[in-house]
């Protein structure tokens with residue numbers, strides 16, 4: 001059994017209201033281990049509004065400000081300004097939103113805060129649909145996926161919006177992708193983000209068993225396959241131009257390995273799976289070129305033995 005090199009402190013208590021196997025819940029647990037108690041969260045409408053629980057009973061050991069759907073970035077900006085004015089300069093203020101609240105309705109507030117380089121961390125836990133209101137598609141829903149608004153006969157026909165490149169175009173000091181199946185990489189990146197001033201963006205892949213139509217006990221397996229197939233690569237971007245891939249799969253697995261475990265993809269034909277494979281390969285190659293441009297080599301990308 002591997003001894004995880006992550007803090008033992010728990011700032012997310014048991015008794016929260018997430019479904020079994022919720023990647024979003026595990027994501028918060030890991031993020032808080034990295035951020036510590038001197039933190040304040042702002043959470044817009046999303047599953048996490050429910051997961052955290054109600055006043056007096058909420059499951060987080062830090063103050064939480066519940067806010068409107070489109071206002072995660074701007075409310076975090078206001079909280080940070082207010083706390084700084086009152087002398088709490090070291091408190092980490094972070095926004096915590098779903099993909100709908102980020103890729104879609106929250107994007108103008110994010111763009112504004114990123115462009116002004118506000119001193120906040122913005123987390124998106126990306127379960128690739130509007131889960132809290134019943135699994136409707138968002139612009140983070142991958143091509144070909146079933147949702148209640150993209151039913152089997154009319155599955156999602158747009159590729160997932162590339163939120164990371166949109167943020168990179170703002171030239172923010174730090175951004176990273178993380179995955180709940182890689183907890184050490186997750187905690188390391190959030191700790192790094194905490195030490196940087198200015199706007200930081202963390203994109204979390206957060207599996208959702210009901211929304212992805214899969215059993216709750218394979219959440220981590222599926223999340224890990226997303227990275228091992230190149231669908232959700234792990235990387236960091238500094239100042240919009242320095243790209244560092246943080247995990248190289250020893251053997252890049254076929255996307256079918258990831259897709260076949262999830263009911264939301266079970267209607268896909270062989271040629272549709274091939275199309276997804278082609279898109280994933282193109283994105284992966286383009287990311288590797290960016291790493292190479294930054295570092296002059298691909299040889300320095302870690303390949304942790306444990307994840308083989």
Ligand SMILES: Cc1ncc(C[n+]2csc(CCOP(=O)(O)OP(=O)(O)O)c2C)c(N)n1
Pocket residue numbers: 045046047048068069070097098099100101102127129130131132133138
């Ligand atoms: C302006 C506005 N429109 C719609 C809603 C209804 N609403 C509440 S949560 C939600 C879905 C949130 O989806 P996402 O941000 O992806 O988070 P998830 O539920 O997947 O965790 C919606 C549409 C709302 N609260 N406010």
Ligand code: SF4
Pocket residue numbers: 017018019020021022023024025047051127131132207208209210211
């Ligand atoms: S619906 Fe999905 S994201 Fe929401 S609590 Fe359940 S598992 Fe988590």
